[in-house]
Amino acid sequence: MTVVGGGVVGLTAALALAGAGHRVWCVREVPAAGTVSAVAGGLWFPYHVEPRDRVVAWGLVSLARLTGLAADPTSGVALRDGLLVERAGPDRWWTEGVTGWRDARPGELPEGAASGVVARLPLVSMPVHLAWLEQACVAAGVELADGRVEDLDELEDDVVVLATGLATPRLLPEVEVSAARGQVALLANPGLERWFVDAGADAGLTYVLPHPGWVVCGGTDDPGEDEAPDPDVHGEIVARCRAAVPALRDAEVLGSRVGLRPVAPAVDLRLREVRGRAVVTDVGHGGAGVTLSWGCADEVVALVAGLG
Numbered sequence: 001m002t003v004v005g006g007g008v009v010g011l012t013a014a015l016a017l018a019g020a021g022h023r024v025w026c027v028r029e030v031p032a033a034g035t036v037s038a039v040a041g042g043l044w045f046p047y048h049v050e051p052r053d054r055v056v057a058w059g060l061v062s063l064a065r066l067t068g069l070a071a072d073p074t075s076g077v078a079l080r081d082g083l084l085v086e087r088a089g090p091d092r093w094w095t096e097g098v099t100g101w102r103d104a105r106p107g108e109l110p111e112g113a114a115s116g117v118v119a120r121l122p123l124v125s126m127p128v129h130l131a132w133l134e135q136a137c138v139a140a141g142v143e144l145a146d147g148r149v150e151d152l153d154e155l156e157d158d159v160v161v162l163a164t165g166l167a168t169p170r171l172l173p174e175v176e177v178s179a180a181r182g183q184v185a186l187l188a189n190p191g192l193e194r195w196f197v198d199a200g201a202d203a204g205l206t207y208v209l210p211h212p213g214w215v216v217c218g219g220t221d222d223p224g225e226d227e228a229p230d231p232d233v234h235g236e237i238v239a240r241c242r243a244a245v246p247a248l249r250d251a252e253v254l255g256s257r258v259g260l261r262p263v264a265p266a267v268d269l270r271l272r273e274v275r276g277r278a279v280v281t282d283v284g285h286g287g288a289g290v291t292l293s294w295g296c297a298d299e300v301v302a303l304v305a306g307l308g
Contacts, residue, residue, distance in 0.1 A: 058295030
């Protein structure tokens with residue numbers, strides 16, 4: 001069978017299918033390092049994605065898998081403590097089934113915050129994790145190939161999995177997915193280990209996600225497809241992240257990046273019949289690709305198994 005798409009969603013689906021005994025060909029326009037997945041901050045958190053009930057179930061599968069991978073230093077996964085700020089009071093639907101969290105103490109909260117959660121969650125260095133996934137796929141027998149698929153009829157296999165994000169409407173026009181522009185700044189890591197997220201900050205969406213050697217600082221979440229970083233927005237991101245986390249005030253600025261999140265009214269994970277071919281869509285993960293990747297991959301395997 002063919003998996004189209006080589007970001008975190010496509011690679012985990014290909015790996016899971018190979019693990020279930022299928023012969024898998026994964027074709028992608030660019031290697032994983034060139035996908036939107038490589039720009040992501042990598043915190044396990046179901047951001048900008050629906051529907052909540054299915055998101056919780058998929059997310060818990062991924063949480064367990066990523067927690068296990070944290071024992072492998074080559075996977076790019078680490079378990080890190082951090083603070084999620086709640087500006088309008090508790091909104092903790094995402095904690096269902098999650099252990100290792102507590103209410104933030106008043107002294108831990110920024111000014112104006114109503115409450116918050118301190119949690120220990122997987123934080124994934126995406127460039128490292130994507131390389132690990134590619135290597136795991138090859139080891140499992142997945143054939144990786146670079147190429148652009150313009151039409152499903154170009155593919156020979158009777159079963160196709162589309163993990164094509166924003167490119168999906170080109171292949172299936174009925175799929176609804178659009179771009180949400182996320183700009184981040186990269187700073188040198190001065191020794192930070194704790195993450196920080198304040199989505200409702202007055203100055204704008206603020207998050208600080210530390211990895212070995214660099215910190216992903218954000219960010220933006222606006223409609224648009226411009227992948228060129230805005231210098232003014234870059235300056236604003238750096239300023240508010242330094243204000244939120246004083247340890248960054250003298251950190252070297254390494255650069256700026258933009259990723260286009262594939263958002264949808266709901267994750268489109270289902271089996272279709274398209275011109276006599278079985279097509280599984282696995283798209284619309286918004287800002288939660290890595291958070292849902294393993295759970296969605298398991299469901300892809302189940303859908304394919306149901307074909308008989």
